[in-house]
Amino acid sequence: MRGPQINVTPLIDVLLTLIVMFMLVVAMDKEYQEKAQIPQPDQKNDASAREPERTIVIQILWTSKDAPPTVTINHEDVRWQDLETRLAQIYLKRVEKVAFVRGDADVDFQYVADVIDLAHHAGVQRVGLLTQGRMVEGE
Numbered sequence: 001m002r003g004p005q006i007n008v009t010p011l012i013d014v015l016l017t018l019i020v021m022f023m024l025v026v027a028m029d030k031e032y033q034e035k036a037q038i039p040q041p042d043q044k045n046d047a048s049a050r051e052p053e054r055t056i057v058i059q060i061l062w063t064s065k066d067a068p069p070t071v072t073i074n075h076e077d078v079r080w081q082d083l084e085t086r087l088a089q090i091y092l093k094r095v096e097k098v099a100f101v102r103g104d105a106d107v108d109f110q111y112v113a114d115v116i117d118l119a120h121h122a123g124v125q126r127v128g129l130l131t132q133g134r135m136v137e138g139e
Contacts, residue, residue, distance in 0.1 A: 039100060039128065056090060056099045057130065058083075058115055062106040069107050071115065083115070087122035097123055102130040 039055060059072045071078050078086050091097050099119050103112045116127050 039130075054096070056087075058087075058099055058101045058119065060101070060103040060107050060111050060115060062104040069104065069111055084118045084122050087119055087124065091123040097125040098128065099124045099126075100128045100130050 055074075057074055059075075061070045061072065063070055068080065071080060071083055073083075073086060073090070087099070091099075101112060101115055101119070103109075103115075112129075119127055
C-alpha cells in the first residue's frame with residue numbers, strides 16, 4: 001500500500017508564476033535599463049556666433065582597407081593619439097557631457113568602440129550613436 005502523495009502540479013504553476021514576476025521586476029528596475037540619448041533641437045531660434053557648439057559629433061571616416069579610419073570632431077580633423085586629450089579639453093568646462101558618434105558603414109565596429117571608450121575616459125557621461133542619414137542640430 002502506498003502512502004499519501006502530494007500533487008505538485010499546482011506548486012509548479014505557482015513557481016513559474018513567481019519566476020515570471022521576478023523577471024518582470026528586474027526588467028523594470030532602472031539600474032538594468034539601457035539609456036538612450038536622443039539629440040534635441042536647440043531651443044533658441046537665433047544662434048549666437050559667440051557660443052561654442054552645443055552638439056559634439058565624433059565622426060569616424062573610412063579611408064582605405066589597410067589604414068585606420070580618420071576621426072573628426074564637428075568636422076575638425078583629429079589624430080587618434082590626440083582624440084582623448086581634445087575631448088577632455090572640450091568637456092572640461094561643459095555641464096552637458098553628451099557626445100554623438102557616427103561611423104561610416106565600412107568602418108570596423110572596434111574603432112567605434114574605441115572612440116566610445118576614449119570619450120568616457122575624457123569625461124563624457126552619455127554617448128549617442130547616429131546613423132548615416134541622421135543630422136543633429138548645430139552640425
